[in-house]
Amino acid sequence: MKQIVRIIATLLVLLVMSTGSLFAAMEEGNATLGGVNGYIVIPSAQPVSSGENASVTTGYSAIFALPDGFAHIPFIQFGFGRDFEVGLAVDIAEKADVLLNTKWRFVEKETTSVAFGIVGQALEVGDATKFAAQAYIASSFTSTFIDWPSKTTILIGYTFRKDMNTNIDFGMGFQAPLLENVFKGKVDFLIDFGNVSYSSSPSGGEAEDRGLLNIGARLLPVEFMQSTTIAADVRLIDVFDHSGRALSAGVSISFRP
DSSP, rough: HHHHHHHHHHHHHHHHHHHHHHHHHTTTOOOTTTSSSSSSBBBBBSOOOOSSEEEEEEEEEEETTTTTTEEEEEEEEEEEEEEEEEEEEEEEESSSSEEEHHHHEEEEEEEEOOOOOEEEEEEESSOEEEEEEEEEEEEEEEEEEEEEEEEEEEEEEEEEOTTTSSSSSEEEEEEEEEEEEHHHHOOOEEEEESSSSSSOOOOHHHHHHHEEEEEEEEEEEEEEETTEEEEEEEEEETTSSSSSEEEEEEEEEEOOO
């Protein structure tokens, strides 16, 4: 545990010393817990940044939830054709869930993007594997959040699973500079909320209750090798519910040839 804390602290120092901008950071491979480019659990309409060549992002998130203990979520994410993203994440706790996502941005105009996405889910993989899926449309645009310049996303969708309280999904996400005078625009504040999580059976947060509020801080990407950046998030999940609250930290590395 102490070694993990040292690693996270080192990353914080490196990233606070880096440079970056809010809106560029939204496409720099900052993934949700489910490995989709976005906020904490809410995807954005912007696919991970890519150009003529495909980009690759790989990362890992740890979740500590009471009373369930630790969960581990490694992921890999590909961006190509500027408007397309695919990714694979594995949510590993007592059992493993496999999350396969794809996103297509079909509108991009000035600071507004609209995308369609699907997250296919194989839950509790093994002899009694269950299947679910989430389909959504997300719109991302510039706005303000408590007078801060913000990148805002509105998401609506549908969860294909029988035992949910409601299958209609709604969520919002905000990303804005955090204490800009202190962090010099190098750290962003994250908040997302709604009745949907990164999975229909998440390791952090009670998706069945269909109401979650998550907050976090995003340390913007820093280039440490040519065409290669590193970024990190810390998150509080489902902070206002009586159960399902969790703490998470994640690191991602992106390569764009």
